Amino acid sequence: MSYALITPAAEEPVTLAEAKAFLRLDGSHEDALLGDLIATARDYLEMVSGLSLVTQEWRLYRDDWPASGMVSLAHGPVQSVGTVTVYDREGAASAVPQDQARLDGRARPARFYMPGLAGRKTGLNGIEVDFTAGFGSAADVPDVAKQAILRHVAHMFSFRGVIAADQQPAGAPEGYDRLIAPLKAWRL
Template identity: 55%
Template sequence: MTYIRTALPAVEPLTLVETRAHLRLDTEDEDALLLGLIATAREHLERETGLSLITQGWRMCLDRWPDDGILTLAHGPVRTVTSVIVYDGEGTPQAVVLDGHLLDGEARPARLWLRDVPQPGQALNGIEVDFETGLGATGAEVPDTLKRAMLLHVAAMFAFRGVVPADAQPAVVPPGYDRLIAPYCRRRL
C-alpha cells in the first residue's frame, strides 16, 4: 500500500502573527524561516498523529482488494472519497461507481466499503483511491492543544536555528510536546 499526497494544504494551522506573538518577535525579519518551521512542525505532528490538520488530497495505491472488502485509509479524518480507479491487465483505467459506498471517515484508521468492485488486472498498484482529508480548511478548525504543541515545537526549532540546519529539522521536540499530542495519537498493541 502506497500513499501519495495529491494536494497540499492551502494554508498552515498557525499564522505568522500567532507565531511571532508566541516567540515575542516584533519584526518580520525571520518570516521566511518561520514559515518553514511552521510547515515542518505541521508535517511532524501529522506523522505522529496520523491526522491531516488542514484539508489536503491523498491517493492510496494498492495491489488487490482486502479479503473482508473494507479498505483502511491511514490518513484522516477522511472527508470525502473523490474517485476509485481500477486498472485492467492492459493498464486501462476503469472508474468504480461510488453510489452506495460506506465511509467511516472519523474512525482511526478511516474505513471504506465499496459495492461491486472489479478485480484489478494490473499486478502492482492496480487500485487507486483518491480522498480528501483534514480537520478543516483553516487553522480555526484545528484544536488549540495541537496548535499549542506546534508553537512549542516551532519555538524549540527557532531556538536552535543557528546550530541545526533547516534541512535537518525537526532536530528537537520540546518537553511537554508528547503530552499535548498524546490524546490524538493512535496506540498500537
C-alpha cells in the same frame, strides 16, 4: 499499498502572526525562517499522529482489494472519497461506481467499505482511491495541535544557530509526546 499527496494544504494551521506572538518577536527579519519552521512542525505532527490537519487531497494505491470489502485510509480524518479507479492488466482505467460504498471518516484509521471490489486483484498499484482528508480550514484544527506546533516552532527557533533549518526537526520540546497524545491513534 502506498499513498501520494495530490494537493497539499492551502494554508498552515498556525499563522506567522500567531507564531511571532507566541515567541514575542517584533519585526520581520525572522519571517522566512519562522515560515519554514511552521511547515516543519506541521509535517512532523502529521507524521507522528497520522493526521492531516488542514484539508488535503490524497491518493491510495493498492494491488488488490480485501475480501472483506473494507480498507483503512491513513491521513484522517477523511472528509470524503472522490473517485475509485481500477486498472486492468492491460492498463485500461475504469471508474468504479460507489453506490454501495460507505465511509467512516472519523475512525482512526478511517475505514472505507466498498463491497463491489471485494477480493478484486489487479496489477501493481492497480487500484487508486482518491480522498479528501483534514479537519477543514486552519480555524477547524484542534487547539492542541496548534499548541503543539507553536511549542515545536519555539523549540526549533531556540536552536536555530546550532541546527540548520533544513535539518529540523532535530528534536521535540519537553512534554511534546504528552501534549499530542490525544491526537495519536493508539494500537493495542
